[in-house]
Amino acid sequence: MMTNKTTPNVNVQSIADVKSSVAPIWCPGCGDFGVLSAVYRACIELDLDLKNTVIVSGIGCSGRLPIFTKCYGFHGVHGRVLPTATGVKLANPKLTVLAVGGDGDGLAIGGGHFPHAARRNVDITYIMMDNSTYGLTKGQGSPTTASDFQLKSLPYGVQEENLNPIALALAYDVSYVARAFSGRIDQMTELFIKGIKHKGFSFIHAISPCTVFNDTYKYYREKVIDIPTEHDVHNKKSALDLWQTKGKVYLGTFFESESARMDLTTMLTELSASLQKKEKLTSENLLDKFV
Ligand SMILES: Cc1ncc(C[n+]2csc(CCOP(=O)(O)OP(=O)(O)O)c2C)c(N)n1
Numbered sequence: 585m586m587t588n589k590t591t592p593n594v595n596v597q598s599i600a601d602v603k604s605s606v607a608p609i610w611c612p613g614c615g616d617f618g619v620l621s622a623v624y625r626a627c628i629e630l631d632l633d634l635k636n637t638v639i640v641s642g643i644g645c646s647g648r649l650p651i652f653t654k655c656y657g658f659h660g661v662h663g664r665v666l667p668t669a670t671g672v673k674l675a676n677p678k679l680t681v682l683a684v685g686g687d688g689d690g691l692a693i694g695g696g697h698f699p700h701a702a703r704r705n706v707d708i709t710y711i712m713m714d715n716s717t718y719g720l721t722k723g724q725g726s727p728t729t730a731s732d733f734q735l736k737s738l739p740y741g742v743q744e745e746n747l748n749p750i751a752l753a754l755a756y757d758v759s760y761v762a763r764a765f766s767g768r769i770d771q772m773t774e775l776f777i778k779g780i781k782h783k784g785f786s787f788i789h790a791i792s793p794c795t796v797f798n799d800t801y802k803y804y805r806e807k808v809i810d811i812p813t814e815h816d817v818h819n820k821k822s823a824l825d826l827w828q829t830k831g832k833v834y835l836g837t838f839f840e841s842e843s844a845r846m847d848l849t850t851m852l853t854e855l856s857a858s859l860q861k862k863e864k865l866t867s868e869n870l871l872d873k874f875v
């Protein structure tokens with residue numbers, strides 16, 4: 585469902601130009617406010633043309649984000665953010681496409697889509713709003729709930745190991761991998777900008793605490809630390825070492841591919857052009873060939 589209700593401003597100079605008339609209904613202090621603020625600021629700093637910008641979301645508290653912007657929005661099915669965003673980008677490669685969703689959306693029900701978006705290297709920016717719980721459905725454990733988190737719905741804690749989104753993104757060979765924290769909006773904005781500018785699939789793990797069911801602000805404030813400036817973002821092994829460092833949660837760019845790997849839309853456009861040249865494909869004989 586497209587949720588944009590007014591013709592967006594083309595020239596984005598202030599938050600008023602990006603903000604929709606719908607006021608966010610997240611709980612006080614929810615980390616999602618920080619993510620929204622960073623999205624607004626990234627739109628302004630990049631001077632994005634909002635009528636050519638689409639934010640696709642999943643179901644969850646996080647899934648509401650597009651409604652609060654003047655970008656076009658698609659509030660899709662739980663766990664299907666990435667296939668939907670891929671479809672939007674393929675249908676119109678000129679669009680700037682952001683995909684936003686929770687950790688449940690992206691790693692539980694939708695976990696199977698993450699590696700495929702990565703191997704397709706589709707030119708979208710995926711912001712995983714990770715609160716390590718299912719916020720909308722009242723605080724169940726999620727794939728990123730760690731054993732030291734206290735959830736009301738889990739009186740005996742979690743018995744399983746939690747998934748690490750950064751480790752998965754690196755293993756899936758995502759071409760841009762970063763982590764941000766809602767408590768640091770300037771840095772989050774900067775990383776969203778980098779992700780949007782990156783040509784190919786970019787992933788930003790946005791730690792966004794749920795103040796009602798899993799308030800991890802204090803936990804993260806004590807553990808977050810900037811990735812050292814000497815870290816070589818093109819070095820996958822060094823990126824893997826960073827996420828494995830015990831007791832520290834690194835923020836910043838872990839990895840950026842410098843290989844000449846093409847993004848999906850460029851590849852398909854070039855393939856189509858070369859086939860048309862080689863085989864003189866026309867709209868008339870195209871169907872005979874492929875159907
Ligand atoms: C197909 C389907 N399965 C289950 C649900 C119920 N459901 C809605 S939101 C949600 C989980 C929300 O958690 P998360 O994706 O982490 O987002 P958050 O609310 O924490 O932002 C679930 C299980 C649903 N809406 N659709």
Ligand code: SF4
Pocket residue numbers: 609610611613614615616645646715719720793794795796797
């Ligand atoms: S339930 Fe949690 S994630 Fe949902 S709006 Fe409230 S604080 Fe945010």
